[in-house]
Amino acid sequence: MSDVLVVAEHRRGELRDVSYELLTAGRELADSTGGNLHATIISGDVDEYGEDLNREGVDAVHTVDHGEEFNHGVCTQAVEQIANEIDAQYVLAGNTVNGMDFYPAVAERLDMPLVTDAIAFETGDGLSVIRELYSGKTEGTIDVDSETAFVSVRPGEWPAAEGTGDAAVEAFDADIDEEALNTTVNGYEEVGSGDVDISEADVLVSIGRGIEEEDNLPLVHDLADALGATVSASRPIVDNGWLGQERQVGQSGKKVTPDIYIAIGISGAVQHVAGMKGADTIITINNDPSAPIYDIADYGIVGDLFDVVPALTEEFGG
Amino acid sequence: MKILVTVTEVADADDEFEISGTSIADQYLTYDLNEWDDYAIEEAVQISEEHDDIEVVTITFGAERVEETIRTALAKGADRAIRVWDDSFEGQTVLDPSQKARLLAGVVEEEDPDLVLSGVQSGDVSIGATGVALAEQVGYEWAAVVNQLDLDRDSGNAAIHRELEGGVEELTDVELPAVLTIQTGINEPRYASLRGIRQAQSKPLDVMSPEDIGVELEESAIELTELVEPESESNTELFEGSAEDTAGQLAEFLRERGVGA
Ligand SMILES: Cc1cc2nc3c(=O)[nH]c(=O)nc-3n(C[C@H](O)[C@H](O)[C@H](O)COP(=O)(O)OP(=O)(O)OC[C@H]3O[C@@H](n4cnc5c(N)ncnc54)[C@H](O)[C@@H]3O)c2cc1C
Numbered sequence: 001m002s003d004v005l006v007v008a009e010h011r012r013g014e015l016r017d018v019s020y021e022l023l024t025a026g027r028e029l030a031d032s033t034g035g036n037l038h039a040t041i042i043s044g045d046v047d048e049y050g051e052d053l054n055r056e057g058v059d060a061v062h063t064v065d066h067g068e069e070f071n072h073g074v075c076t077q078a079v080e081q082i083a084n085e086i087d088a089q090y091v092l093a094g095n096t097v098n099g100m101d102f103y104p105a106v107a108e109r110l111d112m113p114l115v116t117d118a119i120a121f122e123t124g125d126g127l128s129v130i131r132e133l134y135s136g137k138t139e140g141t142i143d144v145d146s147e148t149a150f151v152s153v154r155p156g157e158w159p160a161a162e163g164t165g166d167a168a169v170e171a172f173d174a175d176i177d178e179e180a181l182n183t184t185v186n187g188y189e190e191v192g193s194g195d196v197d198i199s200e201a202d203v204l205v206s207i208g209r210g211i212e213e214e215d216n217l218p219l220v221h222d223l224a225d226a227l228g229a230t231v232s233a234s235r236p237i238v239d240n241g242w243l244g245q246e247r248q249v250g251q252s253g254k255k256v257t258p259d260i261y262i263a264i265g266i267s268g269a270v271q272h273v274a275g276m277k278g279a280d281t282i283i284t285i286n287n288d289p290s291a292p293i294y295d296i297a298d299y300g301i302v303g304d305l306f307d308v309v310p311a312l313t314e315e316f317g318g
Numbered sequence: 319m320k321i322l323v324t325v326t327e328v329a330d331a332d333d334e335f336e337i338s339g340t341s342i343a344d345q346y347l348t349y350d351l352n353e354w355d356d357y358a359i360e361e362a363v364q365i366s367e368e369h370d371d372i373e374v375v376t377i378t379f380g381a382e383r384v385e386e387t388i389r390t391a392l393a394k395g396a397d398r399a400i401r402v403w404d405d406s407f408e409g410q411t412v413l414d415p416s417q418k419a420r421l422l423a424g425v426v427e428e429e430d431p432d433l434v435l436s437g438v439q440s441g442d443v444s445i446g447a448t449g450v451a452l453a454e455q456v457g458y459e460w461a462a463v464v465n466q467l468d469l470d471r472d473s474g475n476a477a478i479h480r481e482l483e484g485g486v487e488e489l490t491d492v493e494l495p496a497v498l499t500i501q502t503g504i505n506e507p508r509y510a511s512l513r514g515i516r517q518a519q520s521k522p523l524d525v526m527s528p529e530d531i532g533v534e535l536e537e538s539a540i541e542l543t544e545l546v547e548p549e550s551e552s553n554t555e556l557f558e559g560s561a562e563d564t565a566g567q568l569a570e571f572l573r574e575r576g577v578g579a
Contacts, residue, residue: 011482072460095446097482100438100499101462104415104450113539114415116445128543134331134342134442139548142413146539182459182493192485203577227578239503251483260577281575283568284554288333290547299571300554301564311565316578 001147002035003086007079007093007103008053010044011070012188015052018094018153020160025121025153027057027161029090032123036060038086040172042078043067047169056163060086062172072102073181078174080109085172088148090127095152107150115142116152127151136269136292154270192253194246196230203229203260206249206276209236210265210286210305217242219309220264226318232256234266250275265305268293285309319369319471321362322429323396324422324436324449325376327387328352340545341411351387354437358500360507362435363395365469373397377425379418381408385523392518393510399523400425402531414538415447416455422448423455424531433476434497438463446499453497461492465501 006026008019023039030037036059041049046063053061064078079102083091091110093099095117107114115129119139122128126144129151133140198204205224211217224231231247238248249256251271261279266272268284268291276282277296284297285305294300301308327349335346359376366372376391376399378384388399402421412418426434436449446462453460465487466479480488481501492498510518528535557567573579 011486097463097480100446101450101460101480104419104447105454105460107447108416108419108451108454114447114451115540116415116447132444133542133545134329135444137331137335137547138337138342138545140340140542140546141544143541143543144539145541149539182496183461184491186489186491188482189479189487189489190485191487227572229577235502241506245485252481253485255484260572260575290333290335294552294554295550297552297554299557299568301557301568303561303564307561308565311561312568315565315569 001087001089002033003088004030004033004035004037005083005086005088005091006037006039007075007091008039008041008049009094009096009098010041010049011098013044015041015049016094016096017160018096018155019053020055021155021158022092022094022153023053023055023058023161024158025118026092028121028158029092029123029127033089035089038062038082038088040064040079040082042075043069043071050169054165054167054169055161056165057161058165058167061167061169063169064172064174066174066176069185070098071181071183071185072105073183074176075102076105076109077176077180078172079106081174082172083110090148091150093150093152095154099152103150103152110148110150112148112150113144113146114150114152115144118151118153119157135267137290156274192245192248194244196246198230198232198247198249199254199256201230201232201256201258203227203262204232204249204256204258204279205229205262205264206232206234206266207237207264208234208266211237214240214242216306219306222318223309223313226313226316229262234272263293263297264309266293267291268296319371320373320375320429320431321365322426322431322434323355323358323362323374323376323391324434325355325359325378325388325391326352326437326440327380327384328440328442330442337545337547340542342545349383349387351390352437352440354439354441354500354502356507357502357504358435358437359391359394359396360505361467361500364505366395369469369471375400375429375431377402377422379403379412379421388523389518390510392521392523393514394508395514396521398521401523401525402528403525404527411443411542413443413445413542414540415445415451417535417538418448419451419455420533420535421528422452424528424533426452426456428531432495433469434458436497436499438499438501449497449499459493459496460498461490461496462499463501464498465504467498467504
């Protein structure tokens with residue numbers, strides 16, 4: 001038992017980036033155990049996906065041809081069977097919305113301890129997983145005192161595997177019990193279209209929970225007007241219904257790449273950063289210097305937004 | 319029909335804090351109802367208001383301190399509460415989702431609900447796996463990251479949306495009994511009314527030990543051995559001074575970049 005299994009992810013006809021990152025993370029663990037690196041892809045155009053997953057460092061790809069899209073019942077059964085078949089020591093999946101919908105169940109079935117949202121590994125004498133705790137303000141080392149483990153990996157932390165490998169890409173004949181599939185995926189819906197497209201904006205003034213109340217929003221609109229910028233927001237503002245979904249930046253909102261992104265009263269949670277790290281210049285106004293947004297901001301003002309924002313608006317004659 | 323809602327408290331660290339051992343020293347922490355659970359409570363209460371004969375029961379793993387948060391859930395409309403605790407957990411943060419799920423599973427087996435609503439994650443540790451692990455342990459169906467829920471009691475089915483990345487939702491039917499992990503934004507959580515707060519004082523809140531619910535925990539294979547404040551990777555150039563000074567410097571920078579000119 002020394003092999004590592006990576007569960008690749010696809011959606012609506014495409015392998016997702018995290019799949020290639022998982023191969024790199026998986027290779028790191030396989031190097032530490034001296035075992036082989038396996039990848040599996042379940043449902044969809046598995047032949048094509050299987051070839052795509054055959055990157056440098058991959059020893060075997062197992063494809064499971066069953067249905068078009070992710071169904072957690074199918075995925076759970078197939079991953080359990082493959083992990084058992086290859087006697088996997090470690091199983092890795094992406095810390096994604098679909099990942100969260102299957103790996104806790106697989107870890108239970110395989111009786112493997114589960115550590116989620118890894119950002120780094122320490123290997124040597126067994127496995128330790130590094131992950132954030134307390135809303136990104138601290139990092140913890142989690143020792144896994146077990147021969148086997150299931151680990152989910154944060155997207156964007158490991159580089160994508162490249163090149164072409166010499167893995168055998170083979171169909172795995174999973175025995176899927178249809179009776180045990182008690183969810184049916186009926187389709188998909190795109191949400192968040194509206195009359196502004198924040199992904200087209202050159203300058204975004206983005207507001208977070210630091211604004212406290214809906215009544216304070218004019219502060220931000222005034223600034224945006226004075227700058228000729230567009231207003232966007234973090235999730236809580238949209239959850240509260242203060243701004244429309246089309247203005248949400250982040251994992252479940254829009255990816256934006258403006259020249260200038262001004263984050264005001266936004267802490268910089270990983271799901272928010274996923275949507276704005278591609279901005280050319282990031283500026284933050286946040287009174288907490290330990291907020292994770294300072295890890296990625298180019299310029300910042302550690303101060304109270306209720307003082308700084310009106311002063312800034314005034315500078316521009318607003 | 320019975321709906322169980324998992325309710326937990328989360329710790330929010332002050333701007334400045336110190337780490338003692340493998341946790342943040344308690345004096346720098348403020349505890350509050352987990353944001354995701356607030357939406358789960360609201361969803362359950364709304365369902366109970368729309369249908370007849372629905373009992374909403376909250377279940378919490380936590381020390382006595384957490385009862386204040388539980389009372390908030392009762393004030394918002396839950397009918398009764400269960401708190402599971404054993405002093406041997408004092409001072410520990412349970413990071414093993416399987417263990418947390420096991421404690422909840424004992425109650426689920428006893429209460430036999432049709433639907434369990436939990437939050438997508440606890441905002442402080444962000445493990446995001448307890449709900450689905452629980453479903454697997456008790457043999458329920460499940461769905462993670464649910465941002466719309468329509469219950470059809472007659473057919474025993476929940477028509478849900480799962481919020482995927484990038485503004486895409488998955489439309490799915492889930493057979494009951496099931497555990498659904500609830501995403502923020504699914505509804506608008508209410509504030510507890512004064513009347514609700516008064517009523518909450520007399521609603522039942524049962525305290526049980528793991529033994530009471532027939533759970534014997536094995537030692538977890540997962541252990542937090544170190545906690546650090548990461549070396550700041552920050553290359554942020556800070557504008558310093560009063561609000562006016564900093565605003566002036568930022569304005570100058572923006573003008574140089576051709577903004578607002
Ligand atoms: C599956 C999933 C998907 C998600 N998708 C998204 C997404 O697409 N987009 C997104 O944004 N989030 C998303 N989230 C939520 C994310 O985890 C955070 O909860 C959210 O980004 C926090 O928003 P915030 O930074 O505005 O609020 P907080 O984290 O509460 O931060 C508020 C900040 O304001 C600062 N502040 C407070 N008062 C002041 C003041 N007077 N002056 C200056 N600063 C002040 C505080 O120091 C703090 O740093 C998702 C979460 C999950 C689990």
